[in-house]
Amino acid sequence: MAAEPDGAQVVFRDEVAFAFLDHRPLFPGHLLVVPLVHAVTLPELAPQLVGPFFERVQLLTGAVQRGCAAAGSFVAMNNEVSQSVPHLHVHVVPRNPKDGLRGFFWPRRRYRDEEEAAAVARSIRAELDRG
Template identity: 45%
Template sequence: MDVFDQIVAGDVPAEVIARNDRAIAFLDTRPLFPGHALVCPVDHYETFYDLPADLYAAICSLARRVALAQRDALDAEGTFLGNNNIVSQSVPHFHLHVVPRHRGDGLRGFFWPRTRPSSDELHAVGDRLRAVIEEQR
């Protein structure tokens, strides 16, 4: 049982800001900015790959509610949504970061390193991805 399972069960205290029968939202104890929240499924799914599609939709719906609350309660000008899947995933329980943003807040360079591939390189990667997506149908 990971710490998020324990939060869901009420065994570990957390600043829960929203909950429904499928997902829970609570404040991150090591936030980037005040109001930085985590939204995760009530049931245990370790990674993004493990989530049923309809559950991801429910999580995103709750994340939207949290982001709107951040906008209205904290005057957030925008929102950053993020998920570390396996690589750098600190808790083995899927969770979506919902981070309130303000112009000039200093959050940049979140996606390093950035490159400038040629159109041929983009096309080659696109072909590979399209082929697999087509197989998934």
């Protein structure tokens, strides 16, 4: 069972998840949404909890946008790499045009060619087929 961080400004809690303000927000209203059941990464979250957990993320995303008078939002999660806390958490960040946040925080590149893209797609499909 996940423990609420000391001094956290909790904005939501039910039997599935809780959400609290990030103590170093990108913008005011930046939330962290955390499942009550411990899982380090999304692949570790029990399948029966994925839907209910993301229903809470969806609910909270709308509340953040409306509550912060934001035009939209950025919803993100790290798994292992760049994950500062070893517990699954989703960032919900209010966004507005020209707010200074530029797309993704990491460099993007194209596939070398269609062959490389096809090979990567085959590799992922093979893992799906293995279950």
